[in-house]
Amino acid sequence: MTTHTDLPVLDLFAGPGGWSQGLRALGLRDVGIENDPAVCATRVAAGHATIRADVAAHPTAPLRGKVTGLIGSPPCQTFSAAGLRAGNTDLPLCHQALDDLARGRDTRVGLRAACVDPRSLLVVEPLRYALDLRPDWITLEEVPAVLPLFEHTARLLAGVGYSTWTGVLNAADFGLAQTRRRAFLIASRTRLATPPEPTHADGGTPADLFGDGLPPWRTMLDALGCPPALVITRGNHTTGGSTFPTTGPSWAVTGRARSWLLKVGSRPTATRRRLDQPASTLLFGKAMNHVAWIDADGTPIRRLALEEAAVLQGFPASYPWAGSRTKQFQQVGNAVPPPLATAVVRPLTAATLEVAA
Numbered sequence: 001m002t003t004h005t006d007l008p009v010l011d012l013f014a015g016p017g018g019w020s021q022g023l024r025a026l027g028l029r030d031v032g033i034e035n036d037p038a039v040c041a042t043r044v045a046a047g048h049a050t051i052r053a054d055v056a057a058h059p060t061a062p063l064r065g066k067v068t069g070l071i072g073s074p075p076c077q078t079f080s081a082a083g084l085r086a087g088n089t090d091l092p093l094c095h096q097a098l099d100d101l102a103r104g105r106d107t108r109v110g111l112r113a114a115c116v117d118p119r120s121l122l123v124v125e126p127l128r129y130a131l132d133l134r135p136d137w138i139t140l141e142e143v144p145a146v147l148p149l150f151e152h153t154a155r156l157l158a159g160v161g162y163s164t165w166t167g168v169l170n171a172a173d174f175g176l177a178q179t180r181r182r183a184f185l186i187a188s189r190t191r192l193a194t195p196p197e198p199t200h201a202d203g204g205t206p207a208d209l210f211g212d213g214l215p216p217w218r219t220m221l222d223a224l225g226c227p228p229a230l231v232i233t234r235g236n237h238t239t240g241g242s243t244f245p246t247t248g249p250s251w252a253v254t255g256r257a258r259s260w261l262l263k264v265g266s267r268p269t270a271t272r273r274r275l276d277q278p279a280s281t282l283l284f285g286k287a288m289n290h291v292a293w294i295d296a297d298g299t300p301i302r303r304l305a306l307e308e309a310a311v312l313q314g315f316p317a318s319y320p321w322a323g324s325r326t327k328q329f330q331q332v333g334n335a336v337p338p339p340l341a342t343a344v345v346r347p348l349t350a351a352t353l354e355v356a357a
Helices: 018-024 037-045 086-102 108-114 118-133 144-158 220-224 306-312 325-334 338-356
Strands: 009-012 030-034 049-052 069-072 137-142 163-170 181-188 230-233 242-245 261-264 271-274 291-294 300-303
Touching (some): 086 108, 118 144, 137 144, 181 338
Parallel strands (some): 030 049
Antiparallel strands (some): 163 181, 230 242
16 A cells, blocks of 8 residues: 555756755655756766656646655746846746636746746746645745745645745755755645754854754865865975875865865955855856866966865765766756755654654
8 A cells, every 4th residue: 555655756847866865865755857858867877766858848637646745946047146037027927827826727828928038937837736736745945036936836835725934044054065045935734834943053053951052054174175186285395295186075185275265256256265164155057167266365276176066065976967067067056955955854754754664
């Protein structure tokens, strides 16, 4: 007999596996719907079940009664501060599409044609799946600019029996060495929806009568040990010294490496973070070449390595990224950090996991 604990989670716009890795840490499995061939190849290589399909065109009827949870991270390019923000112009059409779906009217085709960027309307797809499939729980993630649409979606889900929470979470509060802020919608039919409890805090917090305090945010040094590259130690000499490769997060830190800064962006005002701080939000799109290590005086050292980017996003350094180098970096930057995914899903499934055990 199949129970809800045996059913997979449906992952819309699944990406390379951020949610999947987070679920795996909880002993859960997902089936991801993803349309990009390179991203699908990454997922398959990492062992994550994948349906290559367009989320907006995929029928929901064959999935009824076959999933326990629903996850969705719609493409964010039209709403992201790093893009042209056409999604801001399309917001009224997105709100209309949400209301129409809640009333049982599918007006997506006409509204999509009216959008400045047709991708904007993808943000309403999770509601279509949620209303048709009625999963036990739902989590959605997007850039903070999408929060008003998540709040609208939450009101509609509350109308059909879900407890909901919406807000912005900082991944650094959950053990990631990156101050990445993203909007989330959390919903459940079986329990009160609440945000996850932080595991870290900026500067840490002291212990009190109610328990131990929180440790400080993890730094790039904590995550990486030392940037993975060919490190040459020469002391005060210009020649000689020892040369050794570093390929994992247990590298020795040279004196010079301690002064490195990570610069994200090409403008004079680009964010710079020291190695003893968390990284800022990693953005790779067209600015891939501008995420780089610099010295304290601003002297360029080299680009951020793919393995470093993966670790700072919460993936293993050896994660099997597929596609071109540019595509691989884009996948890293677009992925939900696995530690954050784990933190968000754990309270939604904790009792289920206890029963299953």
